[in-house]
Amino acid sequence: MAAWARAAAxxxxxxVATPAEPWRCGGTWFVGLDALDNDTRGTVGATDFxxxxxxLAPTALHRAQVSVVRPGYPQPSPDETEAGFRFRLNRDSAHLDGLIAEGPEKRRRVVEPHRWIIGLPLNAADAGASPLVVWEGSHEIMRAGLLAALQGVPEADWGAVDITEAYQKARKRVFAECARVELPGVPGEAVVLHRLLVHGVAPWxxxxxxxxxxxxxAYFRPVMGSVGAWLLAP
Known part of the structure; x- marks a missing residue:
């Protein structure tokens, strides 16, 4: 893992030096989607994943996200509402990957059912430098809440269902019942998250x-076959 991080850094x-997208959150977060030049095996240069x-079992990988958070994160920005900024500041912008907010009312559907999430730190940083945050056990609360909202809907149609209220209700329960854990890391380490785990980023x-x-x-989130598998598989 350390060799891979050295090759990827x-x-x-x-x-980051020649960004294809602007920094967000008042210039304190570079999202970096598909920014790393790795191949589908995760190889960077001559270094294998x-x-x-x-x-993890090998699977085809997309170009990794290179997420960079600067001192001062988060800051208000014109592309985020005041409520959205408060949630980012006070709740670490806690979310579930794969749900896409659509339209002016930000209605959510499961659009990108990921297999898992893995993050590999690429540089040294203090523990308080906006670490990844997770809520222990939240994956089972989210699974139960979303499955309840999909009762009676054919599994093949689950990706078309608006699950906004069910998602928000389950996440509220997560905040009340699950321990919030910060997961700082250094090069040579990795964090593997269950695909249904609620997670976010702490303020700097x-x-x-x-x-x-x-x-x-660097984050990888390979897509799995279906929304049904995303919710029902262990």
């Missing part, structure tokens, strides 16, 4: 420091 830094070490703690632009992490 210069490519990630190059992507550490499948055995992370404990006062005095925290990171090498380079800020905390830099």
């Amino acid at each position: 210069p490519l990630a830094e190059a992507a 550490p499948w055995d070490e992370v404990g 703690a006062k005095g925290a420091r990171a090498a380079g632009e800020g905390r830099m992490v």
